[in-house]
Amino acid sequence: MKAALLSVGTELLMGQITNTNAVYLSRELNYRGIDVMYHYTVGDNPERLAEIINLAFRDCDLVITTGGLGPTQDDMTKEIACEVMGDELVMHPEILESIRRRMAGYKITEMTPNNRKQAEMPSRAVIFRNSCGTAPGFALENIEGTKAIACMPGPPREMKTMFEKSVAQWLEEKTDSVLFYRELKCFGIGESELETVLLPLIDGQTDPTIATYAKEGECSVRVASKRATREEAEKAVDEMTEKVCDIVGKFVYSKDNEELSQVVSKMLKDRKLTLSSAESCTGGLFAAAVTDIPGSSEIFPGGFVTYSNEAKMRDLGVKKETLEKYGAVSEETALEMAEGARRKTGADIGISVTGIAGPGGETEEKHPGLAYVGFVYGDKSLCRKIDRKMNDRRRNRSHSVMVMFETLLQNI
């Protein structure tokens, strides 16, 4: 099946918002074996809207639109979809009733023509409920059943929820198959190496399919299968996942698309371990990532941001001699920082980082991108050196945080 995506909205053409709907839908359609041929964006202009839909149908079977379903006059997507597919709008009493109920909740009793307009839908449409907003979506086929259009609201949260809850299933019914996939998150291996070692599995793949993705320092393998039933698809994915793990298993930290911080948090919770952090160059980013996860108070009593040498000595008990002899950016300081955080908070584990994030701050022997991660747990203590020779503050900091999580994952 070939598809085109059509985003409707002047705010996209004005550059006020980024079109994240297109990337989301492209990914979801591709996973389902649907080829995305075009992305189009147009404003709320009825002629251009109709023209683009007709153009897309010249070589596509499916058009998915986002936006232009609101209650105001310039929201025209519904009317144009009707026109192109040869249908007409009719009042749907159950939608009208649900709008009435929602308005009553806001203590509004008067219905404007605009409110009523939202309850009108093409007579042959399959309606998609909107559980996060007011405008319902719908799918509509032409009389011959050869072309279909699916229309969803523009706000990404409404669109994604509607896609997951309704449109995905509608697509499955249209394609007579069910998609199941797993996203295997990896660390310690680059995307090109990942692809190379998996090439024997990727080459000539039909179903399940294997694809690798990269995103700032992390990469992932997606194993997807489209079969007649969910059970069959899941079984095929699980079998292929095992083969993938036979090759790259030691790099995989999640088979469920979790973040590294989530996996580490869960691991600490499961083992009833607590953690404290001492950060210099990352300045609180690690603590912020740990506490981003609800319920983190169970595993994280607190942490220290010790930017100055004084703070390192006073708050963590780093020795003056250590700082003088080895410097603030050194294995010795990193270890004393980790030990200090553990001792001060009484946590089971101490983790630390000290480094030069850049730009600037370099000395003769030490350059931006250099950092040390210290780790103490029970009798175990170790230090990892990071040496990136990179002057990008933001990336050096986020890389250090990732190495801290990796160190935890590998050593507890």
Added chain:
Amino acid sequence: MKAALLSVGTELLMGQITNTNAVYLSRELNYRGIDVMYHYTVGDNPERLAEIINLAFRDCDLVITTGGLGPTQDDMTKEIACEVMGDELVMHPEILESIRRRMAGYKITEMTPNNRKQAEMPSRAVIFRNSCGTAPGFALENIEGTKAIACMPGPPREMKTMFEKSVAQWLEEKTDSVLFYRELKCFGIGESELETVLLPLIDGQTDPTIATYAKEGECSVRVASKRATREEAEKAVDEMTEKVCDIVGKFVYSKDNEELSQVVSKMLKDRKLTLSSAESCTGGLFAAAVTDIPGSSEIFPGGFVTYSNEAKMRDLGVKKETLEKYGAVSEETALEMAEGARRKTGADIGISVTGIAGPGGETEEKHPGLAYVGFVYGDKSLCRKIDRKMNDRRRNRSHSVMVMFETLLQNI
């Protein structure tokens, strides 16, 4: 002038990357008074590429393409642009020479036909140098001079740099005018209120133009003018900026599109003040934002992430009675935290936050979205209550950080 944007690349249609070029170029073109009518995305397919360009020229004067300028066979944008505009590719010796030099730097002496292909350009083209990559860009008009196409590489960094350094000027020459703008960042006022109070200035505006933008809890006013010379444009913008500030000046914290954290950092540096933080619900996010700015060690000796009550008592000296009587999420605790951070580090200013980020963690009287920001500086001490009744952890945390910066800005 009316324009269409055409992004070329299968990776966009596969959903592997988000199209950030389109939003960037849309904004830049709109600022310059050029109406963006369409965004298109197609793969590296010559027929579809030519078809879309011809379609765009039906009602646009300008097409800007990104992507498909690389050295490989499937990069076809240059060839198709030539075909549509009625020109032919010729070898540009100076480009060939610069490729040769670049390759020599990598110790490669053999030139492949692909390398040579990159030195071919349309005979009538205006060439745009690529200072971040290999593929140059270009602009090309049709013989009548009524239509123009500008082609740039796809990687956002290469594209943006080329736009700023070359394409912007080419556009100015085409439109015989220079654009100048200021972005006024505001806090403490919502976008709709901002628009309402500025309506007398916005209504019927021609030049300078005023537009309001909103982005998660912050909003901004953009004042732009397009005149014959930069001096005239700048003068017009400055005069209008004064009028805007007469109305909303007290909400404006930057006239140069700076972040709140940057403005606060600069202010502290200028006054040679130092700051320490004590964070509970934000878990290090505030410290991470402060230390995100290079040179922050001058103003920030360090901070505390005190998640547990024990940490609040031990690291900050918060009194046990305070925690028992008022609770951890209270004005009293927030103030003792701020005071503790200041006392411990010897900083001039102490700032703190304690709250319930959610989801969960609520008590009978205290709900997610409730937080207190404490502030001490000299004899001054104050507390700000935040009460959002919102269960969104990420947004509650980032909102608290913003209020911390606001509190600093208003009180030092």
